[in-house]
Amino acid sequence: MITAGIDVGSLATKVVLLNENQLMSHEVSGTGVDATEAVKKAMDTALEKAGISFKDIESLVSTGAGKKKVPFESAQATEIICDTKGVSHICPGVNGVIDIGAENCRVIKCDQEGNIIDFALNDKCASGTGIFLDAMAKALRVKPEEMGELSLQATQDIEVTSMCSVFAESEVVSMIHRRVPKNDILRGIHRSIASRICGQANRILLEGQLVVMGGIAQNLGLITILKELMGSELIVPDEPEILGALGAALLAGEGEGEK
Amino acid sequence: MTTKVTTPGEKSLETTAEISKAIKAYYGGVKVAKEEGKPIIWSYGLTPREIFHAMDAHVIYLEHLPLMVGAKQLSGHYIQVAEEEGFSRDVCAFHRCFLGCAVASERDPYLDQFFVDPDFIIATNLPCMSESKSFLYAADHHNVPYYFIDAPINTWGKDIPDYAIEYYAGQLKGTLDFMSEHGLGTVDWDKLKEAVSLSKKLILLWNEIDKCRQAVPTPMGTVDGLTAAYPLIQLPGTQLGVTLFERLLKELKGKVERGEGVLDDEKLRLLWFGVPPFYNMGLLNYVEKYGAVVVKSMIEYIAGGAYDPSIMDPDKPLESLAYKALVDIVNPISENMVNFIRETVKDFHIDGVIGVVKRSCGLLPGYMRPVKDAVYEDSGVPTTIFDLDGLDIREYDDATSKANLDSFIEALLASKRR
Numbered sequence A: 001m002i003t004a005g006i007d008v009g010s011l012a013t014k015v016v017l018l019n020e021n022q023l024m025s026h027e028v029s030g031t032g033v034d035a036t037e038a039v040k041k042a043m044d045t046a047l048e049k050a051g052i053s054f055k056d057i058e059s060l061v062s063t064g065a066g067k068k069k070v071p072f073e074s075a076q077a078t079e080i081i082c083d084t085k086g087v088s089h090i091c092p093g094v095n096g097v098i099d100i101g102a103e104n105c106r107v108i109k110c111d112q113e114g115n116i117i118d119f120a121l122n123d124k125c126a127s128g129t130g131i132f133l134d135a136m137a138k139a140l141r142v143k144p145e146e147m148g149e150l151s152l153q154a155t156q157d158i159e160v161t162s163m164c165s166v167f168a169e170s171e172v173v174s175m176i177h178r179r180v181p182k183n184d185i186l187r188g189i190h191r192s193i194a195s196r197i198c199g200q201a202n203r204i205l206l207e208g209q210l211v212v213m214g215g216i217a218q219n220l221g222l223i224t225i226l227k228e229l230m231g232s233e234l235i236v237p238d239e240p241e242i243l244g245a246l247g248a249a250l251l252a253g254e255g256e257g258e259k
Numbered sequence B: 001m002t003t004k005v006t007t008p009g010e011k012s013l014e015t016t017a018e019i020s021k022a023i024k025a026y027y028g029g030v031k032v033a034k035e036e037g038k039p040i041i042w043s044y045g046l047t048p049r050e051i052f053h054a055m056d057a058h059v060i061y062l063e064h065l066p067l068m069v070g071a072k073q074l075s076g077h078y079i080q081v082a083e084e085e086g087f088s089r090d091v092c093a094f095h096r097c098f099l100g101c102a103v104a105s106e107r108d109p110y111l112d113q114f115f116v117d118p119d120f121i122i123a124t125n126l127p128c129m130s131e132s133k134s135f136l137y138a139a140d141h142h143n144v145p146y147y148f149i150d151a152p153i154n155t156w157g158k159d160i161p162d163y164a165i166e167y168y169a170g171q172l173k174g175t176l177d178f179m180s181e182h183g184l185g186t187v188d189w190d191k192l193k194e195a196v197s198l199s200k201k202l203i204l205l206w207n208e209i210d211k212c213r214q215a216v217p218t219p220m221g222t223v224d225g226l227t228a229a230y231p232l233i234q235l236p237g238t239q240l241g242v243t244l245f246e247r248l249l250k251e252l253k254g255k256v257e258r259g260e261g262v263l264d265d266e267k268l269r270l271l272w273f274g275v276p277p278f279y280n281m282g283l284l285n286y287v288e289k290y291g292a293v294v295v296k297s298m299i300e301y302i303a304g305g306a307y308d309p310s311i312m313d314p315d316k317p318l319e320s321l322a323y324k325a326l327v328d329i330v331n332p333i334s335e336n337m338v339n340f341i342r343e344t345v346k347d348f349h350i351d352g353v354i355g356v357v358k359r360s361c362g363l364l365p366g367y368m369r370p371v372k373d374a375v376y377e378d379s380g381v382p383t384t385i386f387d388l389d390g391l392d393i394r395e396y397d398d399a400t401s402k403a404n405l406d407s408f409i410e411a412l413l414a415s416k417r418r
Helices: A035-050 A079-090 A130-140 A144-151 A165-177 A182-203 A220-230 A240-253 B014-035 B049-054 B064-071 B075-084 B093-103 B130-142 B162-184 B189-213 B222-228 B230-234 B239-258 B282-290 B317-326 B336-347 B364-379 B398-417
Strands: A002-008 A012-019 A022-030 A059-063 A096-100 A105-110 A116-121 A209-213 A233-235 B040-043 B058-061 B120-124 B146-149 B268-273 B292-297 B352-357 B383-387
Touching (some): A002 A079, A012 A035, A022 A035, A022 A240, A059 A240, A079 A096, A079 A105, A079 A209, A079 B398, A116 A182, A116 B383, A130 A144, A130 A165, A144 A182, A144 A220, A165 A182, A182 A220, A209 A220, A209 A240, A220 A233, B014 B040, B014 B239, B049 B189, B049 B317, B058 B064, B075 B093, B093 B130, B120 B130, B120 B162, B130 B146, B189 B230, B189 B239, B189 B317, B222 B230, B222 B292, B230 B239, B268 B336, B268 B364, B268 B398, B282 B398, B336 B364, B352 B364, B383 B398
Parallel strands (some): A096 A209, A209 A233, B120 B146, B268 B352, B352 B383
Antiparallel strands (some): A002 A012, A096 A105, A105 A116
8 A cells, every 4th residue: 555644834745655664765855935836847757757657555554743735635633643653663662752843843752552641742942953053154154954063063152032033143242252162052053952852751751762753863963962961862763754644654554535 | 015924713502602691791780780789799819609699789700801812812902001000011911901991091891881880899818918909909999898718728728727718708708798888788598508508509509500511422522611700700609600500501401412522523622720711711612623522621610619518507607608719629739639630631521731821920930840740640631731721812922823723632642542
């Protein structure tokens, strides 16, 4: 059975195609201003990579902030359900998930069978998420993908105290003016984010072996500090940004979203 | 064109519509009383309503008015007015809203229907100490006398010591004297005893109403319940309150007998902990698409919805009212609130608790963790907690609120399927 999972995030759209729960192809592309168009393009690319056509897909589930913009008939599921499903598939038996996306950070506690025990979402404030990091990258004039590596070269701990991304930007600009080394500021930013995520995780007593997913999971600087603060074993799988779409495709295989 | 994300709640009971009319009639009566030159009181908190009814006093309740303004989506405006007056966003949104109504140079036609300036203010520290200062400002603004009822903080649970009862009863006696001195005549003790007797009848009826709500499917959700609780909150000690509850009970009993619920196919029963969004009560109906009903909300029980009616002794009116106020679930520190939620979850067959944090509240957010832990430990029932201000629409984020509800309900349904 060929199934598809679509995860429409605020910055990236992810499509995963499975055949009997085995990965056929996946695609990650920018969502941009037209989520519907982004989904169509990502789907076309994924289909092309898999060498199949859309009519071959028997079941489809969509998730993510833009799931209602998906132009195909599909079932919908929340990110919490899809994240847990995807993570439990590739890392069975873990104790939980930390999903750091562009606008949201989700922490999920699950049991050995992958059943959800508890979860917490960040509030509407964007700090602690990818968009916050993007704003900081612009303020520091570095590429977002370089931030993690640069922060690992820091020589001192700098505290970024503001929780609000607007105020944090002012704080960072003032540090730049005081000629605080960029790498140290980056480490401070990562520590501030990690501290918020850690607080969120503590709210649901999250501990043990955890999978970090979402685009920001590729930021090694953030993961390093998160490990220090949480004291948990953090696993970052290959391509952590597609696990929500993978979970959606797996749900499609269970009969959700059959055409 | 502005697209609204907020919707009013959909009620389903006939008696609730009657109670809504009674609310309008009450405030209409206050307006008429003012025109006739009778003294108008502003009061708030858990000041026993029975003493006002026994004195035929006309009272505007400072927490209730913001709810009405909130339901019309006007609360954000008056909150803004209070902030422009210098009140911080950290001050309780209910207090800011009322202060905005109180100091606004112009009021919209809806509020103007029932807003009346005070002749004096009766304040208290039960349940919130911050009210005493916020409303002292209102007293200064209107240049009216201000009387303060000091309530002991309950550290005893349900066994309130005699000295605390005596102390608070003394405070109530002082309040009656103050009202007498300010144009409300001498205290009619027989009338006060009758008010206590009617108050006891009211809670007995409420307990029967609660029994009906425990039925599966439930005949009344909290969208109706929040209006239905009006007699409990503002009419204890009146025949009108008793009559309205008798009608409500009759309607609910009929529904239970016929097996009629808010939803025909009730899959999940939820409890709302914290203040619901009065400007968007449709959010409570939103969960119905999953077959879920918010059966109850804690806020319905504030001001005397959860106490043992056997303590009401008409021959000891002030002591009875003192006990009722001091055991209230929102009297801080005590375990009464946690135990109340714990019991409610069991009695009402609750599948999940929705806890909402109003950041400007100095009281309820502190209960979230203990309630979540106690309920899970006791019944294995999970709680989701997220930020949501019941009155300040400027703090509301529809997408985040619905994402939380969607995720929570999907997880509950998945758990039920296992």
